[in-house]
Amino acid sequence: DAGVIQSPRHEVTEMGQEVTLRCKPISGHDYLFWYRQTMMRGLELLIYFNNNVPIDDSGMPEDRFSAKMPNASFSTLKIQPSEPRDSAVYFCASSSGLTQYFGPGTRLLVL
Amino acid sequence: AQSVTQLGSHVSVSEGALVLLRCNYSSSVPPYLFWYVQYPNQGLQLLLKYTSAATLVKGINGFEAEFKKSETSFHLTKPSAHMSDAAEYFCAVTPGAGSYQLTFGKGTKLSVIP
Numbered sequence A: 001d002a003g004v005i006q007s008p009r010h011e012v013t014e015m016g017q018e019v020t021l022r023c024k025p026i027s028g029h030d031y032l033f034w035y036r037q038t039m040m041r042g043l044e045l046l047i048y049f050n051n052n053v054p055i056d057d058s059g060m061p062e063d064r065f066s067a068k069m070p071n072a073s074f075s076t077l078k079i080q081p082s083e084p085r086d087s088a089v090y091f092c093a094s095s096s097g098l099t100q101y102f103g104p105g106t107r108l109l110v111l
Numbered sequence B: 001a002q003s004v005t006q007l008g009s010h011v012s013v014s015e016g017a018l019v020l021l022r023c024n025y026s027s028s029v030p031p032y033l034f035w036y037v038q039y040p041n042q043g044l045q046l047l048l049k050y051t052s053a054a055t056l057v058k059g060i061n062g063f064e065a066e067f068k069k070s071e072t073s074f075h076l077t078k079p080s081a082h083m084s085d086a087a088e089y090f091c092a093v094t095p096g097a098g099s100y101q102l103t104f105g106k107g108t109k110l111s112v113i114p
Helices: none
Strands: A005-007 A010-013 A019-024 A031-038 A042-050 A053-056 A065-071 A074-079 A088-095 A106-110 B003-007 B010-014 B019-026 B032-038 B044-050 B056-058 B064-068 B073-078 B087-094 B108-113
Touching: A005 A088, A010 A019, A019 A088, A019 A106, A031 A074, A042 A065, A042 A074, A053 A065, A074 A088, B003 B087, B010 B019, B019 B032, B019 B087, B019 B108, B032 B064, B032 B073, B044 B056, B044 B064, B044 B073, B073 B087
Parallel strands: A010 A106, B010 B108
Antiparallel strands: A005 A019, A019 A074, A031 A042, A031 A088, A042 A053, A065 A074, A088 A106, B003 B019, B019 B073, B032 B044, B032 B087, B056 B064, B064 B073, B087 B108
16 A cells, blocks of 8 residues: 655745645545644644545634545645744644554755 | 553654653543654654553554553553654553544654764
């Protein structure tokens, strides 16, 4: 199995630009999670989906962040407009039960 | 609500020495507990998990953890540290059935001194 796939692995952008992060979960998994990791705040759950439906988005920091899961094999996390404080590593994880499997992450730098 | 406290943001041990990483949890329901490891520039990888079966859980790479309800702890141990164990370790908790949302601790960075 290829595992959870995230793209891009690295993204450098300027403040105010739109950023789209992509995730392909493991086939057959019905849960998908988006996390943000920073030195200051550690690992934070942003949003998670079950069967493509958003279940809890209370961790999304503000309206500039949005996430979609149009089908079982693809999800996006969009930041518009981006700000320097959004610089972080964003992880996607998927599961079919208790154990979550993490992707390699997208390292985002907003200048 | 659940929470996790990892004591010590950074732990250093000598190669061959005992590794002990501490985790205490708070949960309003019987918890499910996890240890994940993160190597530099990589995602998180599951080391082991407690799901209310045996209280002593064995994981990959020689790690194990013991669930102690009376102490609300789930400490991670390894008898003999190897250089390849240098990484960051995260303890996490979930209420389980019906909600697979994980709450993570802040992480403990393990350094192994040759």
